[in-house]
Amino acid sequence: MPYTYIVRCADDTYYVGSTWDVEARVWQHNSPDLGAAYTRHRQPVALVWCCWYDSIEQAFAFEKRVQGWSRKKREALIRGEYDDLPDLSRRLAVQRRSAERDGGFEAQA
Incomplete structure (x- = not known):
């Protein structure tokens, strides 16, 4: 298999x-x-x-x-956090705009 x-x-x-x-x-x-x-x-x-x-x-x-994929996205897959994968696919600038719109942004390493 x-x-x-x-x-x-x-x-x-x-x-x-x-x-x-x-x-x-x-x-x-x-x-x-x-x-x-x-x-x-x-x-x-x-x-x-x-x-x-x-x-x-x-x-x-x-x-x-x-x-x-980034390390962060691979680790989400490993943990089974499938709903998080699409957001982890976005460029950092898109993540930042989305977080600002939702009430805050924390820098991601």
């Missing part, structure tokens, strides 16, 4: 990938020579989110989409 997954690396960064076998792939990311170059230098990694798809093409397409 095809999956998109996110692992948290030892340096608190995230790696997004897609695979047929999540358990095997996480094991590979934690091996000294089988995982992606990015995770090989940031071990150990831990699976923090995954979702299965009907096709590997769908899993790969979602992987590429999430790779372009």
